Amino acid sequence: MRLLFIQGRSQEGRSEQELKEEWLGALNRGLSKVKKPKIAASEVAQPFYGDVLLKLSKADPANADELKRSSPEKGQDADFVKFMAEAVVELSANKSEAGNLAIHPPPTDPEYVLRTKKPAGEPLDSSDIDDMAERGVQNWSWVVATVRHLDETFPAFSEWSIGRLLRDVYLYLTEEKIRAEIDEIVEGRFTDEPTLVVSHSLGTVIAYNILRKKKRNITGFITLGSPLGIQAIRKRLEPPAVVRPDVSTWINIYDKADIVALNPLHSQSFAMFDEPIVDIAIQNGSDNRHNIKPYISDVEAVSHIHRIVSSGEHQ
Template identity: 35%
Template sequence: MIDRRCLLALLAMGATIGSLAYAQSISKIRLVLVHGRGQQGLKPETLKSEWLQALRQGAAAIGRTLPNDLSVAFPFYGDDLQKFVDEFNLPLASEIHAKGTPEQDEYLAFQAEVAEAIRQRSGVTDMQVDVEYGQNPKPKGPLNWEWVQAILQAVDKHGGGMSQGAIEAFTRDVFLYVTRNRVRDTIDQIVSAGITDEPSIVVGHSLGSVVAYNVLRTDQRKLRVPLLLTVGSPLGIRAIRDQFRPLRFPLPVKHWYNAFDERDVVALFPLDASNFAVTPQIENYGLVRNKTSNRHGIVGYLDDQQVAGRLIEALAA
């Protein structure tokens, strides 16, 4: 027969173990991966596997591993974004040959501002742009499609990394997201559904970093995000940044870590006090050497030792 004191001790021990198990269950951190543009037609599970494999490689390089029971969400909006691209049918600068509609002019002005920011930051000179523009007598300006095309051609040749076509497609897709409410709301709903009220580390790549920022700054739920990790982010480009004024640090986020490769033309601007002034300040890491051909690919960011290490630390916190 069990002594009464032993019984009480066993009950207390059971309660303690139960409390610890409960605490662990509610504090377990999830991982939410928010992809960028150009993913239409691809399988979300395949993409998620590629992201995780790159993270594992980065972790292995510093002697660490991802938890085996890690819960990972990969909210996929690639096909929905492509539907909007097809619906709006905005021509790239290289496809414009005559004066367009007011919507096309708005888009061209946006693209011109992005292209000019990239040109200046990547060190492409006015003379190099003039060579691409040739003897064209038309006045230079943001609504002159030939001038915008000349800037993009010069960046393609002298800025390194991303091609003219890739930059044009990138700016078109970002333009649709930041300026068209229906596009933004649809994509935000998809990504928001992947973030639950459990503690979640959110990783955003390229356009995905823009989406993640907007979702976390506007979501009315009491979310808990110990780390927002952005890689290859274009948020520092004024034409994109200004769409979110007044800027503010997302309330659910405890820490924001932004990693970029200085050769990645989409992410040339660090998210610092000059380019993305918020309080508390964002921690920037600009020593990534992205091994992908355009210096912008997700694999070349997630297999970086510092990036993978920061994520592992947050998972273990």
């Protein structure tokens, strides 16, 4: 039984070996705590696309430095603004269990408030978002302010932010060159052997997109801190996210205080699947509640990984 780890974003400058040691080390620490045998490095593959994503995203017109648009005249700009607006409005409407804090950031663009005659702080609806997209960068300042508000409200370490995650997810979903190169790297590590896929953050979007397109010898699919519950992401999957990967077990582990993984996948996002996704809420102990190491070392994660690996060995 092989394990295939699929990383999230913000790993540029690192290496496949470094990531593999980090993920496997955390997993084995968790396995030791529940008195289960450790997994050998030879049983694990970890494709690395961090440097490729950084290089391609910098060359793309949707790249944002400190969340500022570099090419406002591009036709793609309106869709990017709409994607970001849809995502942050959805995220800001949720409640965090961290201090029972409800986030409702108001539109901060005075011209927008005046034009729509909406009181500051009143939630936006779909027509408001469509209006923002049509007006493009005129409303980018509002989106930037909302993303920054969320980043400040949900503590994050310097390498991670909601805005950058959403930017990279958008590029993967909408730019064929970026998606093709990343998919080629990840798909190159699949074999005919029975494989358990464990993915995190942006990696869950990449893994889902790859697994639903072709039948493979996959014994299980585990998503950690997945943003697939965000409607703005699901609706931009091509074809739309209505195809379940051909796996008997899909386990989604999330923290309700992880701002990009607030929504359980089965109950709200993929309830149409005949074989339901198993959603498991945990407490991720990191500062931003999104870090991979607390996710993959959690007792629920390691117990399911051990169960799937063991069942494959005994077949």
